[in-house]
Amino acid sequence: MGYKYKKGSNFERELKKMFENKGFAVVRSAGSHGIDLIVGKRGKIYVFECKTTSKEKFYISKEDVDKLINFSETFGAHPYIALKMNGKILFINPHLLTTSGKNYSLDYYKICPIATDFKELIGEGKQMKFII
Numbered sequence: 001m002g003y004k005y006k007k008g009s010n011f012e013r014e015l016k017k018m019f020e021n022k023g024f025a026v027v028r029s030a031g032s033h034g035i036d037l038i039v040g041k042r043g044k045i046y047v048f049e050c051k052t053t054s055k056e057k058f059y060i061s062k063e064d065v066d067k068l069i070n071f072s073e074t075f076g077a078h079p080y081i082a083l084k085m086n087g088k089i090l091f092i093n094p095h096l097l098t099t100s101g102k103n104y105s106l107d108y109y110k111i112c113p114i115a116t117d118f119k120e121l122i123g124e125g126k127q128m129k130f131i132i
Contacts, residue, residue: 011052011084012036022122034067038077045077046121048091052084056108065094065104080121083111090115 015037016026024041036050049068051060060081072079081092085108096114097104 011082012050015048015050015082015089018118019122022124024122034064035071037082038075040077044123045075046080047072047075047077048080048082050082050084056086058083058085058106059103060106062099062102062104065097069094080116081106083115085111089118091117091121 012028016028019026019037019039022041024039027038029035029038034049035047037046037048039046039048047068049060049064051058065081068079068081071077079094081094083090083092083106085106090111092106092111092115097106099105
């Protein structure tokens, strides 16, 4: 088992535990199918392709993104790329990505503004409070 594989599977397990701690049911799909985790709670279903990198730029193949989108449409789930980058976990809607070739380039500073964080994804995000 290579270092890269181990780092990726550790991240999948970390995410699995994060969702389970918030009451979600989680299924981890071992192997490379384009889907790493299926997560659901009360009709909200997400599918994730999990990636991790120590660099500030990451490339993901168009083929992997297409598999994620196709699976999610068949399953009736919301697709996300879960990317651990710079020690931060970003959830990226693959429909927001554009490519002119075989890969999508995920640049940390360009991806952060369109990424969702964990709390926002599970519905515990920033909520406006009005003081009367």
